[in-house]
Amino acid sequence: MGRVSAAVLLWGLATLARATQSSSIQYDAGLFTPFGDLSALSASQYTVLTHPGFASHSVRIKQSHFCDESVRAYTGYIDVDARHLFFYFFESRRDPDTDPVVLWTNGGPGGSSTMGLFMELGPCRMAGPNATVPFEYSWNEQANIFSIDQPVDVGFSYADYGEHVDTSEEGGKDIAAFMAIFFEHFSQFRGRPFHMTGESYAGRYLPVYAAAVYDQNTELVKAGMSPINLSSVMMGNGATDFFEIVWALYDMRCKTHKFPMVDTISDCAALKQLVTRCKKWTKSSCNDVYDKLACSSAFDYCFDNIGIQFFQKYNPYDATRPWQTFEADVCYPDVAQFLSSAKTQALLGVDSHKTNFSTHSALVSDAFEQSGDYHSFRADHYLAALLERHVRVLIYVGTNDWIASWVGNERMTFKLEWTQQDVYQTAGKHDWFVAGMQGPAGWWRKGGGLTFATVYGAGHLVPFDQPERALHMANRWLAGEDL
Numbered sequence: 001m002g003r004v005s006a007a008v009l010l011w012g013l014a015t016l017a018r019a020t021q022s023s024s025i026q027y028d029a030g031l032f033t034p035f036g037d038l039s040a041l042s043a044s045q046y047t048v049l050t051h052p053g054f055a056s057h058s059v060r061i062k063q064s065h066f067c068d069e070s071v072r073a074y075t076g077y078i079d080v081d082a083r084h085l086f087f088y089f090f091e092s093r094r095d096p097d098t099d100p101v102v103l104w105t106n107g108g109p110g111g112s113s114t115m116g117l118f119m120e121l122g123p124c125r126m127a128g129p130n131a132t133v134p135f136e137y138s139w140n141e142q143a144n145i146f147s148i149d150q151p152v153d154v155g156f157s158y159a160d161y162g163e164h165v166d167t168s169e170e171g172g173k174d175i176a177a178f179m180a181i182f183f184e185h186f187s188q189f190r191g192r193p194f195h196m197t198g199e200s201y202a203g204r205y206l207p208v209y210a211a212a213v214y215d216q217n218t219e220l221v222k223a224g225m226s227p228i229n230l231s232s233v234m235m236g237n238g239a240t241d242f243f244e245i246v247w248a249l250y251d252m253r254c255k256t257h258k259f260p261m262v263d264t265i266s267d268c269a270a271l272k273q274l275v276t277r278c279k280k281w282t283k284s285s286c287n288d289v290y291d292k293l294a295c296s297s298a299f300d301y302c303f304d305n306i307g308i309q310f311f312q313k314y315n316p317y318d319a320t321r322p323w324q325t326f327e328a329d330v331c332y333p334d335v336a337q338f339l340s341s342a343k344t345q346a347l348l349g350v351d352s353h354k355t356n357f358s359t360h361s362a363l364v365s366d367a368f369e370q371s372g373d374y375h376s377f378r379a380d381h382y383l384a385a386l387l388e389r390h391v392r393v394l395i396y397v398g399t400n401d402w403i404a405s406w407v408g409n410e411r412m413t414f415k416l417e418w419t420q421q422d423v424y425q426t427a428g429k430h431d432w433f434v435a436g437m438q439g440p441a442g443w444w445r446k447g448g449g450l451t452f453a454t455v456y457g458a459g460h461l462v463p464f465d466q467p468e469r470a471l472h473m474a475n476r477w478l479a480g481e482d483l
């Protein structure tokens, strides 16, 4: 397939609303009646929800019986003018009326969140190409969970005239508006702790999306609506600081002795020199000033030469797995056949406009690469600003992943600047354990609202490789406890 684009390397989800640019929310409260209870929604047709404060947004939602019959499940679209984003919502297996609300997105950019839903943390997993079975370690054990295919063109999401979103900033506005409409209509969830989670490129989406939700609250309150109780951001094997991720490939390839040393000494010496040069190059063209063309060439050259050449020989997502081609879904099961079947689509309520399901949108990944979304903004600054406002942050990393490694992610956390950074930087490391499982599950460090955790035995897709450990971690985190 010729040159492997940087954009296809990371699975995941995406958006930012700049408060200064968003027009204020204004409406006549007399025009709004909340829908009330989610369980009153029809299962045979969509109910359309609107809110006069969000004139260009509406939500179509219905009950859908699939995946996990022990809970109520809902599917539908967020309609934003001509854009339609498909989502899934599963109630908690424990207590939907008190458990938190969690939104999951995969990365990519352009990766469908159904990978997370059917392979990682959703209430069911694939059992053959056309069937699912309920999954015991789903994150809806103690939480109500959303999974959204975003931005538009990902999964079942589409635009009437082929419009698309090409930056994280744009993606965030729709997510923030959707969550506001949801919490306003379904009053049983109002004020409920809300957590935003995802992996891989979602490490760049989520800081921006969470900021959009947080900043929108000022507008919601002004308009007499309830603020969204944004409690935390949880990111797995993220690409929050793409440069640290790329530099850390040297460490993963040439310094860690956990995996067999696959590079020769002369390769490592050349790589070290390349990293040194690339750091200078990107500092001058991406950081000291932002020159999009110069930064893109530096980024592409450095990523290609430090990363991609290596990934063509070794599995970038999991050092313990054999190499597969990029097209082979990296040894992970296929959800496309199941989601492409007319029967599944009828069950979910998929519009006839887009029935050709694909787990990856090349349109989105190319658009994000073209726009420079990989380097045009500092997602770590968003994270620090969220920490400053007491939104908790969990950075968790499967230690077998090369591409978005624990080394690069840990460095990113040490560089975050907020008023309590010294509390985090001087905190000790602790092992964490899962009852009934042998040995430590990983280690963690926390301080000033930030927790960094490693997960042993996992690659890029932590809940896929270590579902029991991942669920333990999620439940403890959502309950506000140490791992």
Ligand SMILES: *[C@@H]1O[C@H](CO)[C@@H](O)[C@H](O)[C@H]1NC(C)=O
Binding pocket: 191, 192, 193, 194, 229, 231
């Ligand atoms: C918001 O969530 C936190 C938990 O993160 C909870 O302690 C608090 O009571 C919630 N606020 C409201 C207004 O319900």
Ligand SMILES: *[C@@H]1O[C@H](CO)[C@@H](O)[C@H](O)[C@H]1NC(C)=O
Binding pocket: 129, 130, 337, 340, 341, 342
């Ligand atoms: C799965 O369903 C498709 C049609 O939806 C069918 O063509 C295919 O044979 C089925 N596969 C299996 C293994 O049942």
Ligand SMILES: *[C@@H]1O[C@H](CO)[C@@H](O)[C@H](O)[C@H]1NC(C)=O
Binding pocket: 356, 357, 358
């Ligand atoms: C379905 O999507 C795949 C992958 O994006 C594409 O190659 C194929 O041509 C599409 N098929 C149709 C009928 O649109």
